[in-house]
Amino acid sequence: xxxxxxxxxxxxxxxxxxxxxxxxxxxxxxxxxxxxxxxxxxxxxxxxxxxxxxxxxxxxxxxxxxxxxxxxxxxxxxxxxxxxxxxxxxxxxxxxxxxxxxxxxxxxxxxxxxxxxxxxxxxxxxxxxxxxxxxxxxxxxxxxxxxxxxxxxxxxxxxxxxxxxxxxxxxxxxxxxxxxxxxxxxxxxxxxxxxxxxxxxxxxxx
Numbered sequence: 001x002x003x004x005x006x007x008x009x010x011x012x013x014x015x016x017x018x019x020x021x022x023x024x025x026x027x028x029x030x031x032x033x034x035x036x037x038x039x040x041x042x043x044x045x046x047x048x049x050x051x052x053x054x055x056x057x058x059x060x061x062x063x064x065x066x067x068x069x070x071x072x073x074x075x076x077x078x079x080x081x082x083x084x085x086x087x088x089x090x091x092x093x094x095x096x097x098x099x100x101x102x103x104x105x106x107x108x109x110x111x112x113x114x115x116x117x118x119x120x121x122x123x124x125x126x127x128x129x130x131x132x133x134x135x136x137x138x139x140x141x142x143x144x145x146x147x148x149x150x151x152x153x154x155x156x157x158x159x160x161x162x163x164x165x166x167x168x169x170x171x172x173x174x175x176x177x178x179x180x181x182x183x184x185x186x187x188x189x190x191x192x193x194x195x196x197x198x199x200x201x202x203x204x205x206x
Contacts, residue, residue, distance in 0.1 A: 013175030
């Protein structure tokens with residue numbers, strides 16, 4: 001089993017690429033999906049987050065992620081507090097899943113926005129960064145997240161610079177063009193990963 005870490009920055013197209021890998025046969029695990037479970041009413045971080053950030057972030061007894069994001073992306077200290085609640089749980093669940101899948105064949109793709117920042121890149125066999133120009137990121141964030149341009153820029157700056165992530169990556173996917181162009185890059189990487197997986201499996205059988 002090969003474990004691949006997939007990351008990028010705000011609205012570069014991480015989920016788009018992850019879905020393409022899933023269609024090709026990869027088992028995709030989303031850190032964001034796990035984080036959403038953590039802050040759900042039945043989640044282990046729910047009460048702690050409300051206690052720290054107040055009941056104002058609630059909407060029909062659920063944490064409104066947009067309200068929470070507006071708070072933490074305006075204050076780095078608050079962002080770090082939130083990360084300290086959520087990240088250890090996410091890392092633990094991802095680690096447990098990897099351990100459970102180790103003896104199986106195939107490819108696991110971990111879609112993790114803060115792959116390098118969280119240290120999860122140390123648990124993977126290779127890393128992929130999905131990139132797009134900052135203008136495209138901002139345009140997508142404003143259109144899809146319905147947030148002001150200033151807020152989009154603030155969120156981008158709150159993460160590790162995309163240039164740094166690109167330098168650390170084994171593979172780069174440019175998602176600044178068409179879906180067809182992105183898919184072509186994903187397929188190329190998939191073939192390379194699949195080839196390495198097969199070679200590794202053959203070595204084990206010798």
